Amino acid sequence: MNFRFQNLLGAPYRGGNALISENTLLLSPVGNRISVTDLTKSQSQTLPCESSSNISRIAVSPDGTFLLSVDDNRRCLLINLRRRIVLHRLTFKHPVSSLKFSPDGSLIAVGVGKLVQIWRSPGFRKEFFPFQLVRTFADCDGPITALDWAPDSEYILAGSKDLTVRLFCLKKLKTFRKPFLFLGHREFVVGAFFSMEKKNPDRVCRVYTISRDGAIFTWNFNGNECNFDASDRQISDPLSPGTPEQMHDENVDIVSNGRKRKKSSEGNDGNLDEGVWEFALHRGKWELLRKDFFMQASAKLTACDYHRGLDMVVVGFSNGVFGLYQMPDFVCIHMLSISREKITTAVFNGLGNWLTFGCAKLGQLLVWEWRSESYILKQQGHYFDVNCIAYSPDSQLLATGADDNKIKVWTVSSGFCFVTFSEHTNAVTALHFMAGNHCLLSASLDGTVRAWDLFRYRNFRTFTTPTSRQFVSLASDQSGEVICAGTLDSFEIFVWSMKTGRLLDVLSGHEGPVHGLMFSPTNAILTSSSWDKTVRLWDVFEGKGAVETFPHNHDVLTVVYRPDGKQLASSTLDGQIHFWDPIDGLLMHTIEGRRDIAGGRLMTDRRSAANSSSGKYFTTLCYSADGSYILAGGSSKYICMYDVADQVLLRRFQITRNLSLDGVLDFLNSKKMTDAGPLELIDDEISDVEEGIDRQVRESLGHDLPGAMPNHGRPVVRTKCLRIAPTGRCWAAATTEGVLLYSIDESFVFDPTDLDMDVTPEAVDAAIAEGQPQRALLLSLRLNEDSLIKKCIVAVKPLDVPAVASSIPFRYLQRLIEAFADLLESCPHLEFILRWCQELCKAHGHSIQQNSRSLLPCLRSLQKAITNLHQDLADTCSSNEYLLRYLTSSGPKN
Known part of the structure; x- marks a missing residue:
């Protein structure tokens, strides 16, 4: 749990x-x-x-x-x-x-x-x-759009929608002065940046202001022509020593958050030292040096950033084009196109060699190295909601299919997508990994079932039907010879041969869409669930058709087998989970889950969440690896975990608390209710306001038509698919927010060894003497002394090996495995070391599988040591066998 x-x-x-x-x-x-x-x-x-x-x-x-x-x-x-x-x-x-x-x-x-x-x-x-x-x-007359700090943290530039940029001084001056205004732009300012002198990086020499119409103005600072009054420099009477005012006026370092910040030479009364008077930005003279334009007439400038060390500006436009310019000469270094959609963010890294761009509408994020013109990172999420997910047999890969017709395969340990398949022409509705871990099956509404090769990254087989059908479920037998898919429109189940791709059979009998399909883990029986209120068992290989039918009182939404094949769970529209014995065909028990999954009220609901009946059912089920509990999710913000044996709710996971989604709040705020309905549903947007991300999504979905979406296109929170990894230590949920991963791996728990402490060999010996083998082993691993690590391993009692092995953080696994490989070659305690290895694999098997590439060298060393040890023991046993035969045969005869 x-x-x-x-x-x-x-x-x-x-x-x-x-x-x-x-x-x-x-x-x-x-x-x-x-x-x-x-x-x-x-x-x-x-x-x-x-x-x-x-x-x-x-x-x-x-x-x-x-x-x-x-x-x-x-x-x-x-x-x-x-x-x-x-x-x-x-x-x-x-x-x-x-x-x-x-x-x-x-x-x-x-x-x-x-x-x-x-x-x-x-x-x-x-x-x-x-x-x-x-x-x-x-002082601004419009909303703030851009901010930038001076290097000394005493001045700040503020761009606004009133088409101006203002220079503010943080110190309170004795005489009131209005902030300096940088004027001349015809549209609101997107960016404003300080530029420094190359000889003196702490001294401001220029200011760049960038507006939405693609104009960049360069302003030069002339510190020799200061504009000030004599009264501003009047020195006040000295303060009494030791008073708070005098202590505050001294030029000392102000410590904040552990960081030292030198106080400015200008006090609270506006006094400035003679050496820095000419460099006061609010008193010097600013002049417009030049005007330049990016020449993107049909597009608007939407994102920009400036790197002071390189004196470069990067800009992004609404047509997907970005440009990199060398300032102040305005020399174009790169002008490229990422996509046809608006670039919503563009930023330099600290060194200035990487550029980061983001497109909110496409869910695209990439990092580009402009010197070598190569990608450091290129990731793009699904454009629409994820419909289905599937774990690979080794739990290292996760495949996702969505309404954008794409299939993405992710590495679970890194969280990166390494391949995208886009051959489907309609939404992907079901995914299934074959036993070999290198083949992925997908079903789609375009009427095809495709097989993907994860070695060559290609579609090597396509299964079709004589007439076009829409597939919503998918299954394969244990041997991988037969592929089955259920349809949405014709209520049939199609059976193909994996080797030849031929259509073998068409199973008819359901009177509704076949949304659930799964083979038994122990035999060749196919189980299907349909909206016709039945669950049917089919003998695919014998061709006998439907073997048995389990009737329900309501529409069956999904069906799933327990890993041992001795139990079958089905979810119905009334919010119940039925558990069947597939061998005897008897109903074992039922879980009532309407109250457990209830929660969340839509903006358009006229009833409270407690009285509403919509969404109070489970659309996806998944057994745990050992079959002791079951996960259930649906059109709700909750995912329920039930104990199968006792039929009790163990835990509820709330997938999100994002109020931007519909169905998260249990009660509507009465303060936001009007005569016309909820305040969020009233369209009072101003036409000349820049379109936001939510409006872009509504336009892409076609929901801006009158009456199309009464909640203004707000996505509704829901869980479409649940899958537990074969290792049982993590599970994934395809939700409106994305694919959520939950884990019980200890590598994600705070490591107490990160605390500051005296780590010495004497502390290791003291821990061993005090009977604390776990602490001693962790200290020795932190010291990384080979002799101490081996000493602490041997000092652990055999009964304490499981507890100590489970407490080892993941970061020390590689070092510990290397020590075991060395001990197997020299230590006489063979059974003890082998038991260590066994308990370590039990406790950290999931982490070892997910990080097999990084642990591969030490694992090979351990395998080599075990293989050599096995060979030596085999040779010894063989020689002893012949020696015993010789001794028994040559002994004295009675």
Whole structure:
């Protein structure tokens, strides 16, 4: 039951801005979650933290420790990126359009509506109210669209929809001064950036402002022509030493969040030192140096970024074209097209050698190295919802099929898709892996069943029918010789030969769509379920047709076998799960699940969630590997886990808390109810407002027609398919949010050995003397001393081997296996070491299978040592056998 969220597959990017932290970690919003991709290790994970709705903006601190995310409901989360936990929460009063940490990490600039708010960045210390508002600038006449910090964290640029860019100074000056305005743009500003001098990287020399119509203005700073009054430089009377005012006025280092931030030479009274007076950005003279245009007349500029070290600008347009330019001469280095859809994010990494682009409408995210013109990462999720999933026999691969006619195969351990099949011309409805692990079957509404070769990545066989049919279910026998598929329109089951591709038989008898199809794990009996309220058993090889029929009182939605083949489970439209004995044909027991799966109310429902009958049934079932429990899901936000023997609910998994989806809330907010209905369903959008991601999706689905979708195209939360891995240690669910992965693997649990402690050989010896073999072994693995590791292995008692083996973190498995390989060649305790290996495989079998490539060298060394040991023992036994025969035959005769 200890399943926890592990990863989210199927949609790498859905909108918002992407970031690259520490040059290699790619952070991108995925609905109401955040995906973290390690570009060097080729691994992708999703943070377990959930926002209340889809995330619109994210920002990361300069040291990569803190992550700030803001969703569509204006709720902000401060996340410790390394610990993957939420530290603080905050709610803004207006929509947040821009978000950025200061270069020293002590401040956060937030564009809240028409305001620019400066907040103090929280740290690790415990505070009653960690977020402290430092300054608020209310000079803009339109919503904020762009923010950028100066390197000294004392000035900030703010672009707005009022077609201007303003320069704000964070220090409170003695004389009031309006912020400097950069004017001249004809559309609202998309980006504004400070540019530094090459000889002095800490000194600002230029400002670039980029507008939506594809114009970039270069502004030059002349610090020699300062504009100030003499009263501003008037030195105030010295303060008494030791007072809080005098301590605050001293030029000392301010420590915030463990980071030192040097105080500016300008005090609270507006005084400046003579050496830096000419470089005060708010007092110098700014002049327009040049105007340049990107010449994309039919497209709008939608995303941009600037790299100060390289003095380069990257821009993305609404037609899928991006450009890379060298500034300030405006020299085009690259101008390429990614797709025909709008680029919603474009960003440099810290070194400036990688460019990240995202397209929200296509769910596309790619990282491109512009010098070598090669892809570092190219991932694209399913355009529509995932309908079906299937695990490979070794649990390392996961295949997904969706309404976008595509099949994607993912590596479970890394979270990456390595192949996409797009030969189907209609929605993919069923997937099935063959026993050999290299062949995948798929069924589609286009009337074909296709077989895919995962070695050569091609479609090597296609199964068709004499007349076009729509397939919604798929099954194969244990030998892989027979392929069966159920139809949606003709209510028939078609049987093909895998070797020849010929149609062998057509099974008729159902009077409704055949949505469930599965072979018995122990014999050649095929079981099918249909909306005609029956479950039928077919003898495919003998050609006897329907062997037995199990009647139900309501439509049967799905059917599944227990792994031992001695039990059959079927789900009906009334919310019940029926368990049958397939041998005797008797009903064993029934689980009533209407109340368990109930929950969530649609915006268009006129009844409460408790009184509504819609969605209170299970559309997908899946047994565990040992058959002790069963998972059930449907048109609800819950996935239920039942104990099969006792027929009790063990646990409910809530697949999402994203309020952007319909069916998540149990009760509607009465404050949002009007005479015309719920406030969310009233279309009061302004026509000249830039179209968002949700509107793009509605247009692509054709739901903007009057009366087509009363809830404005909001997706409804549901679970379409459930599958448990053959190892039994993880399971996957195809939901509206994507493919959710849950696991009980210890590698995803916090490792206590990461704590700071004195790790010495003396500590290892002390742990052994105190009878703590587990702690001693972990300390020796951290020291990585071969002699200490072997000493701690031998010091473990045989009865304690299972407990110690299960507590070893995954990161030390390779080192431990290498030690076992060496011990087998020299240690006399052969049975003891072999038992260690056996318990280690039992405890970490799933992790070893998922990471077999990285563990392959040490596993081969262990296999070689065991093979040599087996050969030596075999030779010894053979020689002893002949010696005993000789001694018995040459002995004295009676």
